[in-house]
Amino acid sequence: MTHLNLTKIAAGALIAVALLLGLYAWALSRHTAPPAPVVKRATPEAAFPVVVATRLLPAGAPIAGDGLRVVMLPMRPSGAFSDASLVTQRVPLSDIGANVPVLEAQLSSGFAEQVAPGERAVAVHIDEASAVGNRIRPGNFVDVFFTLKRDGASVGPNAEITRSQTRLLLSRVRVLAFGNTASGAGNPARYGVGVHTAVLAVPTADVDRLGLADSAGHVLLALRNPRDPEALEPAARERAAAVVHSSSRVGRGDGTEASVQAETGVSLSELSAGTAPVRTIARPGPRPIRSVAGIEVIRAGQMQASAN
Structure with missing residues (x-):
């Protein structure tokens, strides 16, 4: 009997131990293992x-x-x-x-960097007709013509403008801006919308001439091919002063002559004449009178001399 009781006690103890071990295992399963420590590696500093x-x-x-x-x-x-x-x-x-x-x-930076040394950026007044129908774009090259009209109220030898005329002022001038659009900026579809000014890269020595032409007359921009190198040189202006104005001006094939003629200009009176320039024909002068001793007799328009 005593042996049976000991067996029951041992069995109960084993069951209790098993329960305790099960509870311990369940408790361990609820707690995750802590992460392994991360070793930081030294990285070189960025430069x-x-x-x-x-x-x-x-x-x-x-x-x-x-x-x-x-x-x-x-x-x-x-x-x-x-x-x-x-x-x-x-x-x-x-x-x-x-x-x-x-x-x-x-x-x-920006706009000022586009002006080359020896040049100045100058704005001139334009409209659609004087800007090739607003087809000019920044970066194009143009010839600058100007028109001066005689003021009817200022007539006489002291008038500054004695006759209406149009002349070439500057040739092969670079366009820096057209309206509010500079080179390399803006929407090309809106280049010609509301344009009233064009900014040109002008040699410093010609800024005063362009300013006077723009304020006293009307400026016309003539678009030219960028591969056309022909330009009116300063020395050609002196030659242009000796060229006679005419309404029939034909270039002589060397390109420079055309620019010289354009710089010379044409007046309204010459343009309205519509005829070739009048050439002066040399007329023979009066025949010299020969001194002849004796009496001179004129018969039928002929002079005869008779001796004393």
Whole structure:
């Protein structure tokens, strides 16, 4: 009997142990194992090439190549350059200190950079008729003609404009802007909408001539082929002064003659005549009177001499 009771007690103990082990296993299954620690590897710090000034770069002076160098920085500032050749000869708008990155916003850019040295950007008044039906585009080359009309109220030898005339003023001038559209910008479909001005790249010596022609007369732009190199040279203007105005002007095949004639111009009186230029015919002068000793007798229109 005692043996039977011991057996029951042992069995109950084993059952209890089994239950405890089951509860322990269930508790372990509810908790996930912690993640393995991540080992961080050291990564090299990123570096970017940036153009900086080697010395003070004054405003308004073109940047020389020796005033720039490229350094590696951990970050690239907005508007920075990575190639020094992109900055050489650019003009700072304000002073740039030494060892300071050169940024796009600090440099002269845009429309002013399109004006070549020795040229000036000048705006002239135009309309659809004087701008080839608004077919001119930025980057085209044009010849500039101007028309002066005589003022009826100013008649006399002291009048500045004694006769209405049209002449070639400048040849092969580059168009920088047409209306509000500059070269390489804008919608081409709207180039000719509401255009009242054109900006031309004019040699500095001709700015005053163009300004006077635009204010006192009417400017006409004649579109030309960009592959046509013929242009009126300054020396040709002196030759043009000796060319006689005529309503029948035919070029002589060398191209320059046509520009000289165009620079000479045509007046309204010549254009309205519609005839070839009048040529002056040399007429024989009066016959010399010969001194003859004696008496001169004129008979039937002939002179005869008789001796004393």
